[in-house]
Amino acid sequence: ATDPDAGVNGQVRYRLVNHANLFRVNSNGTISTAVPLDREVRGQYDLIVEAEDGAVEDPRRTTLTLSVTVLDVDDNSPVFSQLSYTVNLPENSPKKTAKDADLDSNITFRIRTPEAKQLFDVNPVTGELSVLQTLDFETLAASDHTYTFMVEAHSGGSMPPGMATVTVKITDMNDYSPVFSQALYRGMVAPNAVKGTVVTTVQAEDLDPP
Incomplete structure (x- = not known):
């Protein structure tokens, strides 16, 4: 700021009306930060700067508003909405069946555990987890009914x-009908057989686990 008055009346002093604990202004009007600023806490400050002349009896003042924008820097790691996810995946689910998602346009997702990449995929943009192949509960070893892996x-x-940790549990579906051991059964019984006499025995098997 300038003041056309001569002598002490033309001398200009500056001060901050607000946010004086966060910013400071020196005698030549240079404004600087007084403490570190955190973009995640607040992204903009509107500073009111006052200029006052050096008159002793009746100093004159004027103010202006200065808008300060705090720029963002990469000072925080991404945080998942949960530390662990558990998914129940029915056997024989189609490929690319989405099971979970964390959305953030500035974040890239990927599977960290190498072995899990053979069976699962994660969309790098949306975080959707999908299965890459059909998993049959009956053909999997008992140890393969549950998969646990890391995503980042x-x-x-x-x-x-x-x-974050992801646990995928392959759940059994009732995908087999019972099958009789033979197509035709024959039985014989006497005309005077008492109640409860065995005629024959039928047998059927279901390939679904008990």
């Missing part, structure tokens, strides 16, 4: 990725 989220900066 990257923000593209220098901070380490966010981590």
